Amino acid sequence: MPEERAATPNEVRAAIDALSNTDWYRLRKFADCHASLLGEKAGDRRGCDLLNEAFKRLLQRSRKWDKTKVGFMSLLYGAVESIANSWLRKKVSPMEAAALASSLVTENEEGELSDPVEEFQSTAADPAQMLVYKETLDQIDALFADDPEVQMVLEALRDGYDPPGIRALWGFSQKEYNAIVVRMRRRIETAGITNPTGGPLHVH
């Protein structure tokens, strides 16, 4: 059995240096996507804040990160998702929630983060927040009025189908499904729903 290996600060730094520009954009898109779920609960926080919070968690737990088992990006993906879910379920501000959430998160032997809050489905939905979600969904629907394939995928997602279920439901191949989701992703981002990365990051 290989010896458990923890990442040192230098290895964390090396992991940062190893990311390509495309990796960084992938991470930001992923975080923006999850931040879009937060609505008003995000306060003035955006995807990059979510990403930074995930990185802080990694630093706090770097002694336990076995980089031979879990990649840097995978670890950040998991942490971003976990933090977004935690913020979503809490009534306190994201700052307070982050501190609370950090204290609850544990890691398994594979070095994967696990948040006990995620074990519980939200049962009491905030009506105001629900309205924001509905408006976001309506806005997304409106973007694809001229794209029946995306509408089919959206409808199935809203009905609770997972990707394999959607492919089976509509008879899409994996390649067709991927192409539809990519099309959907780009238009949603361009519309600014999951892409609040304006200002200096944009090409002028």
Next chain:
Amino acid sequence: MSIKDRYDLQLKSLVAALSQSIMVGTDEEIQKDAQCAGVDLDANAAQLKEMFIATAKSFHQRKFVQARENYNREVHNLQKTSFQLPASPAERWALLQLVAAQAQAQGGAFLTAKFRDFEKLSDNDVASLLEELAALGLLPETGPEG
């Protein structure tokens, strides 16, 4: 409440599908995304990398400050438990002889080397030795100052 009214779950399902596609998409696809959204990949990477490095720096500085605070606290605790040694050299000799006798009676090997040349110890050596023993909590007949 059915799924039809759970807009949170519906949006979550959509976000899960989108984020999955971001994770598994090829580099070319992601670069095309950036192009479509008008995002400068270099500027984005520089901004996020700078943010991470600043966070790491702040985190390690905080750890350093915390370690220094812990060290200062330890030093303070050691100082608090320092002993008021007897004032005169004769009294210090008497105390040291008492400790030596007790240690030898209990078979205290750890003091043997120190006491091998017992008679050759200077007054300063005696004081220094008593301070060491006090710091180790090995002066049973004396108590903490204050």
